[in-house]
Amino acid sequence: MEKLPKSSNVWLYQADRELTANEISYLEKELNVFIREWATHGTQLYGAFEVKHNRFLILAVDENKVPTSGCSIDTSVHKMKEIGAKINVDFFNRLNVFISKENEWKKVHISDLKEYPEWTFYNPMIKTLDDLSNSWEIKVKDSPFA
DSSP states (O other): OTTSOTTOEEEEEEOSSOOOHHHHHHHHHHHHHHHHHOEETTEEOOEEEEEETTTEEEEEEOTTTSOOOHHHHHHHHHHHHHHHHHHTOOSOOOSEEEEEETTEEEEEEGGGGGGOTTSEEEOTTOOBHHHHHHHSEEEGGGSTTO
């Protein structure tokens, strides 16, 4: 991902639980192939992915080179649903989010975030790699959901 510009678009997929080493290995194998073949209207996209904290998959595309299309985004969603079904993980529940504090992780309903103001919140609404660097890991009290 370090080769992509900070303006690259990001899609964040949050697993509904911590992923095992074997699941991460499977996910990486599948996505390495997917990224090499990912295209929009027959043109190769410039993308990358990263797994963070054994819970989050970040998929990024440099749209300055080739913009994504609805079909290419749908292809990535389909791929994530396929992977999720294979490893029995839901990557699409946006109502539960992860928070952490001092190596402790909790999955909480987004409406309960305000009960944890000092915990770190992993903002699912990021849009770019710049957002990932600057506003993904924030204190709950500084989030739009506090």
